[in-house]
Amino acid sequence: MRKQYDVAVIGGGPAGYVAAIKAAQLGGRAAVFEKSVLGGTCLNRGCIPTKCYLKTAELMEEIAGCAQRGIVLDAHPSVDLPKAVAHKNSVVKKLTDGVAGLLRSHKIDVYYGEAALATETTLTCGGETYGFDSVLLCGGSKPGVIPIPGAESKNVLDSDALLDLEALPRRLAIIGGGVIGCEMAAAFHGFGSQVTVIEAMDRLVPPMDEEISAQLKKSLEKKGIRVLTSQKVSAIQDQGTGSTVLCQDGTRVEADKILICVGRAADLDCLGALKDRIRLERGKVSVDEQMRTSIPNIYAPGDINGKHMLAHAAFKMGEAAACAAMGRPEACDLRYVPSCIYTSPEAAGVGLSEKAAREQYGRESILVGRYFFQSNGRALASGRGEGFVKVVVEKRYQELLGVHILGGDAAEMIAEAAALLHAEVPADEIADMIHAHPTYSEAFMEACAAALGRCIHLPAGQP
Ligand code: NAI
Secondary structure, X not given: OOEEEEEEXXXXXXXXXXXHHHHHHOOOOEEEEEOOOOOXXXXXXXXXXXXXXXXXXXXHHHHXXXXXXXXXXXXXXXXXXXXXXXXXXXXXXXXXXXXXXXXXXXXXXXXXXXXXXXXXXXXXXOOEEEEEEEEEEOOOEXXXXXXXXXXXXXXXXXXXXXXXXXXXXXXXXXXXXXXXXXXXXXXXXXHOOEEEEEOOOOOOOOOOOHHHHHHHHHHHHHHOOEEEOOOOEEEEEEEOOEEEEEEOOOOEEEEOEEEEOOOEEEOOHHHHHXXXXXXXXXXXXXXXXXXXXXXXXXXXXXXXXXXXXXHHHHHHHHXXXXXXXXXXXXXXXXXXXXXXXXXXXXXXXXXXXXXXXXXXXXHHHEEEEEEEHHHOHHHHHOXXXXXXXXXXXXXXXXXXXXXXXXXXXXHHHHHHHHHHHHOOOOHHHHHHOOOOOOOOOHHHHHHHHHHOOOOOOOOOOOO
């Protein structure tokens, strides 16, 4: 045995590196085993790279709209994709180096290589065996696949490959109108591709509030992105250098590249020799509130358990698993995990959708308040009058149940909503809280007041 640890962590993504730091903070001897680069999907192939591209796309849109502000541009702007890739890679490197530095500062050993469980108390990596008291399986997730003819075409990419394309596809078809589909559509449309999104369900991002889905579709279409909903893809056929995506109703979408983003699957490789002994549920590792698997000293926080495939949820789950592994269990409250889509405008939500609230509390027990950015001074001055804040409130106690935002800074604004939901602050108190003027955040306060029929900045009689 090469070394023995209190806590061994397989996977250095958001769940894994945070868990290792937490274990070290609690006095544990910890190690991280990483088969690629620290930072996981979030830093290397997900949240951060896409945000680089989306900012570039947003800048292109703002440049296109700057003439009405009196800004005169002489040249027609375009995106140099290899430079955009290099910029994205430099941002990613800064952050992944930061993670490595954090781990070093906590004296956490990092091993690069593919690790897998050998027994309940040992793992192997690079031909060596390491021992542990507890192990955290933080293997994350990988892009899901759809079993259709032609899915193996050379023109079909997953989101990892799309992020490293150095030549812009003239026509991009995106199968799956979820979070990744919408963000990639916005980014590549901004770069200059003709984009079509094909979604099987009757709306984009089905888990979000229905009004957000509807408004997001309108917003993408207004930019020039083609959005097809209720469309099941039956096959992909290659034609010369391009391909055709065939839908079950006969619709054909011609494309040079096709992105498939229909959800992500848990990456179970790290289960190794214990893969038949650790309980799974629909292909994901089954865990309790402390992230403990069916084997008590083995934990599985993050995407691998499929509870919330989001980096910020993985941070929390990683901490919870480390605390439990170190014998200091803490509550892991995942009720108010915000979800954000970084399109322009952004979409974000936390808590119950209107539909879920009406189902849970009864149709008549719910109040809904909306405030549109069209009436918000900061939004108008910034050229971001699109969208709204919608709050879902329980009638009797004015309990805030959910907040849904489509608008310029939705992903930042949702933090206040999540904090107040967490603190169980009722809507009437939020309506009374002073918000700085002019800010986008005022729209949240106004929406709470609107739900209670006392919004100052809405015409009388308007709900
Ligand atoms: P997703 O679950 O968000 O969306 C997949 C979409 O594909 C769904 O709308 C589904 O109805 C549709 N779909 C499934 N099969 C289909 C088919 N055969 N034809 C057409 N449509 C089909 O998954 P996505 O977008 O791949 O994202 C994966 C994960 O990564 C998600 O859990 C997401 O939350 C996370 N993520 C989060 C980001 C963020 O927070 N901004 C950014 C990127 C990813």
